[in-house]
Amino acid sequence: xxxxxxxxxxxxxxxxxxxxxxxxxxxxxxxxxxxxxxxxxxxxxxxxxxxxxxxxxxxxxxxxxxxxxxxxxxxxxxxxxxxxxxxxxxxxxxxxxxxxxxxxxxxxxxxxxxxxxxxxxxxxxxxxxxxxxxxxxxxxxxxxxxxxxxxxxxxxxxxxxxxxxxxxxxxxxxxxxxxxxxxxxxxxxxxxxxxxxxxxxxxxxxxxxxxxxxxxxxxxxxxxxxxxxxxxxxxxxxxxxxxxxxxxxxxxxxxxxxxxxxxxxxxxxxxxxxxxxxxxxxxxxxxxxxxxxxxxxxxxxxxxxxxxxxxxxxxxxxxxxxxxxxxxxxxxxxxxxxxxxxxxxxxxxxxxxxxxxxxxxxxxxxxxxxxxxxxxxxxxxxxxxxxxxxxxxxxxxxxxxxxxxxxxxxxxxxxxxxxxxxxxxxxxxxxxxxxxxxxxxxx
Amino acid sequence: xxxxxxxxxxxxxxxxxxxxxxxxxxxxxxxxxxxxxxxxxxxxxxxxxxxxxxxxxxxxxxxxxxxxxxxxxxxxxxxxxxxxxxxxxxxxxxxxxxxxxxxxxxxxxxxxxxxxxxxxxxxxxxxxxxxxxxxxxxxxxxxxxxxxxxxxxxxxxxxxxxxxxxxxxxxxxxxxxxxxxxxxxxxxxxxxxxxxxxxxxxxxxxxxxxxxxxxxxxxxxxxxxxxxxxxxxxxxxxxxxxxxxxxxxxxxxxxxxxxxxx
Numbered sequence: 001x002x003x004x005x006x007x008x009x010x011x012x013x014x015x016x017x018x019x020x021x022x023x024x025x026x027x028x029x030x031x032x033x034x035x036x037x038x039x040x041x042x043x044x045x046x047x048x049x050x051x052x053x054x055x056x057x058x059x060x061x062x063x064x065x066x067x068x069x070x071x072x073x074x075x076x077x078x079x080x081x082x083x084x085x086x087x088x089x090x091x092x093x094x095x096x097x098x099x100x101x102x103x104x105x106x107x108x109x110x111x112x113x114x115x116x117x118x119x120x121x122x123x124x125x126x127x128x129x130x131x132x133x134x135x136x137x138x139x140x141x142x143x144x145x146x147x148x149x150x151x152x153x154x155x156x157x158x159x160x161x162x163x164x165x166x167x168x169x170x171x172x173x174x175x176x177x178x179x180x181x182x183x184x185x186x187x188x189x190x191x192x193x194x195x196x197x198x199x200x201x202x203x204x205x206x207x208x209x210x211x212x213x214x215x216x217x218x219x220x221x222x223x224x225x226x227x228x229x230x231x232x233x234x235x236x237x238x239x240x241x242x243x244x245x246x247x248x249x250x251x252x253x254x255x256x257x258x259x260x261x262x263x264x265x266x267x268x269x270x271x272x273x274x275x276x277x278x279x280x281x282x283x284x285x286x287x288x289x290x291x292x293x294x295x296x297x298x299x300x301x302x303x304x305x306x307x308x309x310x311x312x313x314x315x316x317x318x319x320x321x322x323x324x325x326x327x328x329x330x331x332x333x334x335x336x337x338x339x340x341x342x343x344x345x346x347x348x349x350x351x352x353x354x355x356x357x358x359x360x361x362x363x364x365x366x367x368x369x370x371x372x373x374x375x376x377x378x379x380x381x382x383x384x385x386x387x388x389x390x391x392x393x394x395x396x397x398x399x400x401x402x403x404x405x406x407x408x409x410x411x412x413x414x415x416x417x418x419x420x421x422x423x424x425x426x427x428x429x430x431x432x433x434x435x436x437x438x439x440x441x442x443x
Numbered sequence: 444x445x446x447x448x449x450x451x452x453x454x455x456x457x458x459x460x461x462x463x464x465x466x467x468x469x470x471x472x473x474x475x476x477x478x479x480x481x482x483x484x485x486x487x488x489x490x491x492x493x494x495x496x497x498x499x500x501x502x503x504x505x506x507x508x509x510x511x512x513x514x515x516x517x518x519x520x521x522x523x524x525x526x527x528x529x530x531x532x533x534x535x536x537x538x539x540x541x542x543x544x545x546x547x548x549x550x551x552x553x554x555x556x557x558x559x560x561x562x563x564x565x566x567x568x569x570x571x572x573x574x575x576x577x578x579x580x581x582x583x584x585x586x587x588x589x590x591x592x593x594x595x596x597x598x599x600x601x602x603x604x605x606x607x608x609x610x611x612x613x614x615x616x617x618x619x620x621x622x623x624x625x626x627x628x629x630x631x632x633x634x635x636x637x638x639x640x641x642x643x644x645x646x647x648x649x650x651x652x653x654x655x656x657x658x659x660x661x662x663x664x665x666x667x668x669x670x671x672x673x674x675x676x677x678x679x680x681x682x683x684x685x686x687x688x689x690x691x692x693x694x695x696x697x698x699x700x701x702x703x704x705x
Contacts, residue, residue: 060628258601259551263516267556270520294514323631323654328647376644379512379636380596385627401514415513418640422518426504427470428640437500439468439479440449 007089007224014228021235025310028348032303037251047390048250057388061317064129067122071158074115075242081112085224095172095183098191106192113169113195120162127155137316140325142335147238147314154239161226168219169193171212173200180209241313245389248311251304252390257381260398265291294402297363298344301396308391309341318383318393324376331376333383333393339368340396365400374400375412447486451500452533462497464568465535467549469542470505471671477678478671484700485541485565491705492577494568496539502529506548513637520556523548527558541565541696543597543670544635550602564598566607566669566695573614584702585615591622591663592695593654593677594629595670608669608695615702617665622657630654632668632676639672655680659690666692 037044050056055072058065084097098105130138130151138148173196175181179188190197204212234240272278295301298309318333319325325332343364350358365371374397383393404410418428426433455462466489472482489496507522530538538560540546550562572578590612598604605626612619624630633643633650643649655677658666666681668674671694678692693701 256547256551256602258547258597260511262552262555263520266516266520270517270524273521274524293516321628323633323650324644324646326630326648327643327650327653329644331644372644375641376646377636378596378631378633378638378650380631381600382596382628382631385600398512398514402516403514405514406516411513412641414641415637418637419510419513419515419518422505422507422510422522426522427474428505428509429470429474431474433504434501436468436473436503437451437498439473439482440447440498440500442479 001092004090004092010224010228011086011089014231018231018235021232024348024352025235025240027352028344029303029306029310031299031344031348031351032301032306033299035302035304037253037304040254043254044250044252047252047254048246051252051388051390052245052249055388057386057390060386060388067125070115070118070122071126074112074119077112077115080108082227085220085227089224094181098183109169109191110194113165113193116162116165117195120159123155123158123162127152130155137320140316140319140332140334142332142338143314143316147338150237150239151314153233154237157226157230157233161223161230164219164222164226166196166199166219167215168223169196170199170204171207171215171219173197174204174207175209175212175216177201177205178209178212180212238312238314241311241389244307244311248307249390251307253304253392253395257384261395263293263402265293292403293406294404295396295399296365296403296407298340298347300403301340301364301399305340305392305396305399306344308393308396309337309344311389312337312341312391313389314338315388317386317388318391321382321386323378323380323382329373329376330370331373333397336369336373336393336396337391340364343368365403369400371404371410374404377401447483448490449486450497452497452502452535453500455497456533460495461534463495464537464539465530465533466496466498467506467538467540467542467545468498468503469540469545469671472541473503475671475675477674481541481671481674481694481696484694484696484705485539487700487705488569488572488578488696488703491703492572494572494577499529499533504529506545508544508548509637509640511548511552512635519552523553523556523558527553527556530558530560535560537561537563539563539565539568541669541671541694543595543601544672547597547601564604564607564669566598566611567604569696569699570607570610573611578699578703580614580699580702583616584704585617585665585698588615588617588665589620589661589663590615590617590665590667590698591620591658591661592625592667592669593622593632593658593673594626595668595673596629596631596635598669599629600627608667611695611699612667615698620661620663622661624657630657632670632673632680634672634676639675649680649683651676651680652683655684659684659686664690665698666690667695667698668692669695 055065055069058068087096088094129135172181172183173191173193176184176189176191177200179186292300298306314334316334322331322333350360377397379394381394421428421430425431466485468482471478504526505522506526507519510522511519538549540549543564546562546564549560592608592612594605609619630653631650632654666677668677674692674694681687681690681692
């Protein structure tokens with residue numbers, strides 16, 4: 001009875017705090033500008049099923065893809081067991097589904113156990129890739145400090161979680177063998193779960209009933225605690241991708257990657273410039289707000305850019321494919337996403353504390369992302385192509401460039417020359433437009 | 444005086460004729476000495492196949508691509524709207540271009556400003572000419588030669604055109620060898636995003652050198668491209684390794700024109 005109450009309180013607190021953090025993230029994402037990603041629902045659904053659910057883009061690199069798949073599938077399937085755990089916890093029963101589901105229960109838990117072992121192997125492999133093999137993309141400057149710790153904490157948490165599952169099932173199996181499992185009403189027998197049947201016989205067999213009951217409870221409570229700790233750590237971690245990968249791929253850009261967004265605000269101005277009947281002294285229409293061209297801070301970006309930032313799990317595939325980063329430039333597309341997220345969390349906290357007009361004197365551009373990073377981009381779309389959850393760092397880079405060029409006229413001097421040439425001669429070089437057809441008559 | 448037949452839209456209109464397709468030459472193809480050879484190779488193929496085409500000549504202007512990539516939307520849209528006025532004035536419906544940057548901009552970014560055209564890359568047009576039997580190639584010139592294709596970002600990743608240039612290379616009876624980074628994983632030559640017009644930021648290597656290493660690893664004797672900027676970058680990259688006498692950097696259109704002995 002006390003256990004049920006304690007469990008229910010943990011449950012409510014765990015889901016409640018998580019909900020509060022979810023609300024904050026939703027609030028933060030909604031600080032972004034509007035962009036229409038509503039149309040073409042069937043294509044969107046297909047993209048989500050293939051890319052997020054089906055992990056399609058992960059398989060561009062098969063080894064990590066298989067390791068990741070093991071953890072992913074184990075995680076998804078384990079949710080079924082979690083339903084039983086919560087039902088047991090609240091009701092004070094033991095293995096509620098055991099008798100009701102019969103053979104299917106044995107199959108289901110066995111399946112989860114096999115996946116858990118695979119996930120455990122994958123987790124050790126991932127720890128090795130980060131800490132022993134030290135893959136280059138996990139050692140970049142932006143990964144120093146919390147981002148590396150974050151990744152390792154998640155992996156260690158997964159190991160603990162799996163350990164708890166096997167302690168719980170293994171001890172329960174040993175109890176069942178002695179006719180002392182609460183799930184089987186004092187009959188002797190075996191659950192027949194693939195892994196824990198072996199564990200119960202070989203690891204937990206020599207122990208007395210009291211110890212086994214204690215171990216079983218440690219496993220159960222440990223599991224529950226880990227689940228709620230994990231759930232509530234998620235919003236503070238790169239690991240939030242397990243949730244946002246789905247909406248983020250659903251709202252993917254479905255246009256060709258080469259198509260940059262059209263700036264309507266500029267179109268109106270250019271039309272006025274080209275219209276001989278336009279009144280150059282006309283007052284701005286009533287209620288027209290002065291617009292900022294491009295992005296200086298996170299609130300100038302679109303909500304999709306901001307969702308991208310929260311979805312990023314810092315795998316660094318983008319950075320490892322970026323021609324600028326490969327050749328030692330400062331630009332790292334992953335850092336662009338991490339900076340955007342970190343700044344957004346800061347701005348969101350500020351707004352909630354001090355109101356929406358609060359200015360902390362900082363901005364994404366300058367305080368987080370430097371001009372040198374932006375000007376190293378070749379707009380080649382390799383980062384966009386690589387991202388397993390369809391994040392688009394390039395559109396942030398371009399919007400920041402737009403601000404620099406159109407609001408502050410700040411750009412490398414050669415580009416000023418190039419732009420002047422286009423405006424004066426209709427070509428990026430200094431050639432006379434009249435000579436454009438000269439090649440026709442040259443040998 | 445060359446013997447190429449290159450009518451302008453103005454000449455065609457004066458003669459009361461309408462071309463089937465506009466050849467958008469682009470700034471590089473018009474002014475850059477190396478790229479002009481690519482332009483002429485395209486014209487030779489068009490002439491040989493009796494394609495009724497025209498160019499804009501002095502009426503053509505930069506599409507605005509480098510301005511847009513650099514972040515100057517004003518300059519881009521000014522260019523775009525002026526070009527659209529010219530194109531619509533001539534009632535242009537179809538455009539072919541040998542520059543993937545012009546291709547991308549005309550195809551994807553002009554429609555929202557009112558310019559709607561069917562835009563194809565020259566490799567797609569040539570593939571079509573071969574498919575319809577208007578162009579035949581004897582495999583002699585490049586038979587058995589090792590050729591690698593460098594995917595221009597604005598043709599490949601940006602617009603998903605990977606096959607047309609490769610199909611053409613295979614028509615040469617040549618051995619197409621892929622670089623370790625190719626197609627969707629292709630590495631940029633370093634020129635895109637207005638980088639062509641500026642010095643690279645501080646780093647430890649030039650991007651075109653990194654990319655040329657990929658090409659050298661294939662031991663191909665010809666690096667084929669489909670973009671005048673990639674051509675410049677790869678040519679410089681090959682020179683960086685002092686291999687310019689062993690390895691040629693050629694546009695797919697040049698390979699086809701040479702093989703067809705035009």
